[in-house]
Amino acid sequence: MTADNDIAVSASDARKIAISAFVGTALEWYDYFLFGTAAAIVFNRLYFTTLDPTAALLASFATFGVGFVSRPIGALIFGAIGDRIGRRPALIATIVMIGVSTGLIGVLPDYVSIGIAAPIILAVLRLLQGFAVGGEWGGATTMAVEHSPIEKRGRYAAMVQLGSPIGTILSSGAIALVLMLPAEAFDAWGWRIPFLVAFPLLLVALWMRRQMEESPVFLELEKRDEEKPRMPALAIFRQAPGRVLAGMAASMLGVGGFYVVTTLVISYATTTVGVPREQVVNATLIAAVGQFFALLICGRLVERFGAGKMTIVGSVVTALAAFPVFALVNTGDPVLITLAICLGTMSIDIVYAGTGTLLSEMFRPELRYTGVSVSFQFAGAVGGFMPMIATALLAASGQQYWVAAALLVAICAITAVGGVFGTRLRIVDRVVAAEQHEASATTAVQS
Template identity: 80%
Template sequence: MTSPNIVVSAKDARKIAMGAFVGTALEWYDYFLFGTAAAIVFNRLYFTDLNPTAALLASFATFGVGFVSRPIGALIFGAIGDRIGRRPALITTIVLIGISTGLIGVLPTFVSIGVAAPIMLAILRLVQGFAVGGEWGGATTMAVEHSPVETRGRYAALVQLGSPVGTILSSAAIALVLLLPPESFDAWGWRLPFLAAFPLLGVALWMRRQMEESPVFLEIEASAEKKPRVPALAVFRRAPGRLLAGIAACMLGVGGFYVMTTLIIAYATTTLGVPREQVVNATLIAAFGQFIALLICGRLVDRFGAPRMTIAGAIITALVAFPVFWLVDTANPVLITLAICLGTMSIDIVYASTGKLLSEMFQPELRYTGVSVSFQFAGAVGGFVPMITTALLAANGNQTWIAAVILIAICAFTAVGGFFGSRMRVQDRVVSAEHAPTAARVDAAS
């Protein structure tokens, strides 16, 4: 593109980033809620005819099913976002996420309707995953394209704050209902956090409708350049190396994170016998640490660059992998809390970098698809990490060095992705109004 620079203001960038963040917070609320429920509820209420280990594996398989549909959502919503607009794609995804999550709250159990119960649970999980497939990539793309190049790290990290905020909301909701007597919790208490998705959807949808279309997309629309008819095919044909590097760079932020949360929750409660509410509280405390870590690391990304921060985060997480599981094996709630905080905050160094790293690897006309497919293909693999690791632990006497080695392997993939990603960057012409007062501005409201 040869037209003048697109000028954006910090005020507009913050507004869009907050709108993207709210929707992403709902996304992660729904996903973390399902992950926690998979560890402490679904294995007992939806797979009751299996032994405890098999039930937990089946529950995690249902959790992982949502990750299978995420790449499909990335392809579909990527096409909508790159051809029709970022905004309509994001409004659609948030509606589907909220509705599918809320419906889980009214789903009958195995005792009520038999095998239809886990099947319906899996279907709702598939819909949820399909919508999430286009949510994160679109939210990140919108935040980045509304931000000046020199501050994209911090605004992309604002979107990532949806992860700890979603964890805080879902963990707090679960912690509250766990205060109920066990029979009340199993009968109806666990449903309340899922039903809360409906009012949260109303708030997120209102904020999404206030978002303006991306100025970068509007410029593509106004230019004479022809957009790819099928963005996904264009990404696979024109940028396969970028796609592979993007998938690798995202592995730790998805697969590694679920090792630190979903896997540890299940292992601590099922194998070590730690009370459920204590482990859920540990994830809640860790989420506050994540919030701070992401804010700090977003600034560091602007200073040192997303590739360097990705590699540094992967190395640091690999170094703490064994200590984290040594702490978990103590079965001491305080040390388990410390372990989850240490692990998740290490991963956040990478997670804060992911949005900027991926957005810089794909041309604007393919960005929504490229970013979404990279992240969600990594998610399709990472979503099954808790199930695979649980199976390996069960087969080897619950020796947690296995989980540590798996985490280190994931770190290696991400470090390689960050290394190659640094050599594939695409520079946009988006600058701040303060630094380019005479540049032509694309009015996002037009």
């Protein structure tokens, strides 16, 4: 093969890049899930102490939600960096911002110590965290997909999604350990330890990110000296607004729906049903283990049936599971609650495993980082407020669990529509496809 054909990708290279992307994404989700859990059981008591319990919980979830508001901004800015300068430098910057902002939460004084400055600083750190996450997932997915053979993109894109259950396992495990402390010790300093762990995790993730090679698709675009949009964000909204809307719809269940069956369930089970915090956190830990294997299996199914079809199937399955999930949580039985969270999260995984593949194949390479990031993060800007919306609906209905289940069904319907349109809008990389065809032809001639 000549020097002009160095874009060919191998399974070993794809696996290495996917693992590097996964490690960074695991840190991303560790930080985000950690904040979500703390919002449900810590921040409402330590940073919003002047409010009644329901208002404090709403304010805590609002702080959780503001991180999702800043994610689209991060998607626009880091998307521009990734599409114009390179995928790799954007991903190094995002992982540093995520780790630092999370670690600083671990040293933030509470309301009793510094007053109103405490929740304000907490919200600012959450905004910075969300800003960086806005460019993290889209970049990691883009790198994994562009380093993969086309026919194996499903499995390697799903490897990036493994960061979600691993992040959950790490964060839930860390919270479960510190919850073993006496209540006074937990409130005084114990809850801070999982946030401080973000610093050493950042060092590991940063080292692996620096070992990543730039995307071969991006390098090929550079080599061919193809003109890049000066403002990728503007170009994406001018040239492909329908693709962005379809991508947002397809992403809603994996973001908003997931937080309904995790963050909201933690809050509902502990505050309304009266289940001990430790039992609910342990349930999410068990569910995350199931997610790990579900994503691996569903990644292969994406390759066989297509990301769009899996998105539709997963939406239907999750909708059918919605009411049983909340009915099981409402029993207050720890075993049934664990079963409920497993059922809810693993149903969503049918969709989530293919989200990266579906979105990446909806946008041309020169706009891919921006398109994938904007679609996913704009959905996240809405989905991040789902726990707060559900909490408000539950309060208005007298804590009737069916209200939360109905909200989850509505999210499923939106995602199913996104899967339908995503299938119709699929684009195959001409650069990679042509190269792989030429590589196959060369191999055939040599043999």
